[in-house]
Amino acid sequence: MLGQSDYWDLSGIQELSRLEEKVQNCSRCGLRGGCRGVVFGEGNPAARIVICGEGPGADEDRLGRPFVGKAGQLLDRILEVCGFGRFDHVYILNTVKCRPPGNRAPSGEERAACRPNLDAQIRIISPVIMVLLGATALQEVIDPGGRITRDRGSWLERDGIWVMPTYHPAALLRNPSLKADAWKDFKQVVYRYRELVDPGHYSAYC
Ligand code: URA
Numbered sequence: 001m002l003g004q005s006d007y008w009d010l011s012g013i014q015e016l017s018r019l020e021e022k023v024q025n026c027s028r029c030g031l032r033g034g035c036r037g038v039v040f041g042e043g044n045p046a047a048r049i050v051i052c053g054e055g056p057g058a059d060e061d062r063l064g065r066p067f068v069g070k071a072g073q074l075l076d077r078i079l080e081v082c083g084f085g086r087f088d089h090v091y092i093l094n095t096v097k098c099r100p101p102g103n104r105a106p107s108g109e110e111r112a113a114c115r116p117n118l119d120a121q122i123r124i125i126s127p128v129i130m131v132l133l134g135a136t137a138l139q140e141v142i143d144p145g146g147r148i149t150r151d152r153g154s155w156l157e158r159d160g161i162w163v164m165p166t167y168h169p170a171a172l173l174r175n176p177s178l179k180a181d182a183w184k185d186f187k188q189v190v191y192r193y194r195e196l197v198d199p200g201h202y203s204a205y206c
């Protein structure tokens with residue numbers, strides 16, 4: 001009999017709610033055994049922007065929602081300044097859906113195990129723009145050799161999606177001098193959103 005690690009076909013799933021039911025039962029890597037639950041992601045399933053972080057932390061694991069701790073509060077402020085609402089313009093998710101113990105970065109093996117879940121989310125949402133928060137998201141979505149300090153701030157492309165890598169908000173909390181560059185990156189996202197999605201998109205700041 002095939003285990004989950006061998007057989008995990010999500011290709012027939014066309015709705016995010018059905019995908020979430022399936023992923024809630026995922027145990028393709030060891031992370032599920034060490035966390036409270038799967039943090040699938042949240043936002044508007046019809047959003048044109050996907051925001052991808054690394055993986056759930058303690059707060060996210062406890063509440064079952066992405067980016068609800070200190071880094072998440074900063075992300076919410078950044079989105080607000082851009083005129084983006086968490087449940088309106090964006091869908092927020094992570095490279096892995098289960099919290100790595102002690103908040104370590106997910107291993108390549110864990111990310112590979114969760115990759116079909118991420119790919120199915122992206123396929124179903126089919127965003128126009130993706131924002132990658134930090135090195136793990138950059139390395140998983142675009143380039144295993146990606147470096148955020150080198151690659152942030154320039155548009156990349158994946159499957160026709162405009163991809164902007166930028167600093168993880170946790171990095172901005174550790175090092176506030178990075179915020180100026182992060183703001184440049186998010187401004188580019190706002191400008192591209194106006195160009196490709198909604199010319200009338202309002203932000204009080206740019
Ligand atoms: N950091 C992440 O990368 N993702 C979260 O959901 C929370 C913090």
Ligand code: URA
Nearest residue numbers: 134135148167168171
């Ligand atoms: N290094 C990272 O891994 N992420 C950041 O966002 C910044 C530096």
